[in-house]
Amino acid sequence: MDAIKLRPIGVLHTPFAVREGIPRQAAAARQISATIEIFPEYTAGLADLEGFSHIVILFYMHLIETENLIAHPPWDGKPHGVFSTCSPFRPNHIGVSVVELAKIEGTRLSIRGVDMADGSPVLDIKPYFPDLYPREEIKTGWMTGKISGMTDSKTGER
Amino acid sequence: MDAIKLRPIGVLHTPFAVREGIPRQAAAARQISATIEIFPEYTAGLADLEGFSHIVILFYMHLIETENLIAHPPWDGKPHGVFSTCSPFRPNHIGVSVVELAKIEGTRLSIRGVDMADGSPVLDIKPYFPDLYPREEIKTGWMTGKISGMTDSKTGER
Numbered sequence: 501m502d503a504i505k506l507r508p509i510g511v512l513h514t515p516f517a518v519r520e521g522i523p524r525q526a527a528a529a530r531q532i533s534a535t536i537e538i539f540p541e542y543t544a545g546l547a548d549l550e551g552f553s554h555i556v557i558l559f560y561m562h563l564i565e566t567e568n569l570i571a572h573p574p575w576d577g578k579p580h581g582v583f584s585t586c587s588p589f590r591p592n593h594i595g596v597s598v599v600e601l602a603k604i605e606g607t608r609l610s611i612r613g614v615d616m617a618d619g620s621p622v623l624d625i626k627p628y629f630p631d632l633y634p635r636e637e638i639k640t641g642w643m644t645g646k647i648s649g650m651t652d653s654k655t656g657e658r
Numbered sequence: 659m660d661a662i663k664l665r666p667i668g669v670l671h672t673p674f675a676v677r678e679g680i681p682r683q684a685a686a687a688r689q690i691s692a693t694i695e696i697f698p699e700y701t702a703g704l705a706d707l708e709g710f711s712h713i714v715i716l717f718y719m720h721l722i723e724t725e726n727l728i729a730h731p732p733w734d735g736k737p738h739g740v741f742s743t744c745s746p747f748r749p750n751h752i753g754v755s756v757v758e759l760a761k762i763e764g765t766r767l768s769i770r771g772v773d774m775a776d777g778s779p780v781l782d783i784k785p786y787f788p789d790l791y792p793r794e795e796i797k798t799g800w801m802t803g804k805i806s807g808m809t810d811s812k813t814g815e816r
Binding site: 503504505506507508509544545546547548549550551552553554555556558560569570579580581582583584585586590591592594596598600613621623624625626627628629630631632633634637638640641642643644647650651 | 667
């Protein structure tokens with residue numbers, strides 16, 4: 501199957517210039533603020549977004565240079581298949597984060613709850629609409645009961 | 659900023675060979691089954707995924723040939739900026755769906771709740787872990803109170 505080419509629609513400005521120290525999850529970084537700069541040619545697509553308190557950001561984890569199909573979450577101590585983890589060392593390096601949308605000024609979106617590296621290309625923004633997520637019972641496999649390990653550690657910690 | 663190149667990790671086999679008639683949301687298609695075929699070189703990444711009842715699929719909406727920064731949801735009747743909608747006619751054509759994981763057999767994942775076209779390249783699979791989603795009050799802007807329009811209609815309807 502051929503490669504798929506994407507064009508960034510914007511770029512993230514965050515406090516995290518290097519990979520080490522980035523919160524592992526947006527859920528663990530509620531108070532950390534950042535800015536999304538949308539490129540001018542995409543400004544029209546922002547109309548009506550200011551009514552949403554939260555948005556879904558798809559971004560490219562540009563600092564990631566390796567891939568590993570087996571992830572080793574340091575807070576768990578056991579290896580897991582990468583598709584059953586949130587490891588950034590995954591094929592295609594796409595991150596998905598739900599963040600709080602604090603303000604929109606022109607092409608700049610102020611957000612809170614940031615687990616992305618500074619300079620990450622933004623691929624898409626979608627509204628966060630919780631009614632569309634599953635309501636039935638959810639089973640979370642090996643992650644069950646492990647949220648504190650996930651949210652209390654940062655990248656680069658071993 | 660340079661283009662980003664992605665490699666599909668698999669392909670979707672769904673009942674929807676054409677764009678018209680695809681449910682607008684996975685939430686509206688709970689009973690529709692499909693298969694994800696993961697390419698053999700990525701099989702190792704599936705380890706430990708079978709314990710999860712739901713997964714997040716990132717896929718490429720390969721049937722979409724146009725982009726429009728202004729979306730016109732037919733069930734709403736008003737134009738909206740594309741980033742405040744779920745319109746598939748968005749830059750980069752990446753879809754994100756949370757679906758039920760029914761079974762894994764080798765490289766084939768049986769899923770339920772499918773709003774994707776047959777043949778869509780799969781870019782990533784992540785575990786669905788609801789504890790990581792926002793718990794605070796959520797504001798949903800122009801979509802507020804409109805979920806039935808969103809989930810009851812299908813693509814191609816006007």
